[in-house]
Amino acid sequence: MLRAAATGGAGYFLAQRSARRSAAQAAQADRAAQADRASAGQPSTRRPAGVPEQPTPSMLDELEQLDSLHRQGALTDAEYEAAKAAVLRD
Numbered sequence: 001m002l003r004a005a006a007t008g009g010a011g012y013f014l015a016q017r018s019a020r021r022s023a024a025q026a027a028q029a030d031r032a033a034q035a036d037r038a039s040a041g042q043p044s045t046r047r048p049a050g051v052p053e054q055p056t057p058s059m060l061d062e063l064e065q066l067d068s069l070h071r072q073g074a075l076t077d078a079e080y081e082a083a084k085a086a087v088l089r090d
Contacts, residue, residue: 009074010083013065017087020056062087 057065063084070080 009069010079013069014083014086017057017062059087 066075066080066083066087069075070077075083
């Protein structure tokens with residue numbers, strides 16, 4: 001049962017990380033498009049007031065979260081090493 005929770009926890013963590021990166025890439029593409037429109041004399045489409053930009057976690061944040069899950073026993077040594085390698089690879 002604990003192994004299933006650990007596997008699910010690792011999968012959840014990696015899915016969340018992927019979603020955050022996708023959001024960051026979309027935000028970067030939006031900023032590039034706004035810059036292109038500004039240089040072409042078109043009005044920019046700004047983010048509505050009161051809607052903050054979602055910060056992306058740093059590599060250190062991700063590694064600390066993995067370490068925490070590993071110390072809690074939610075990740076096995078092998079799962080921890082695999083997830084850590086994925087963070088460092090990206």
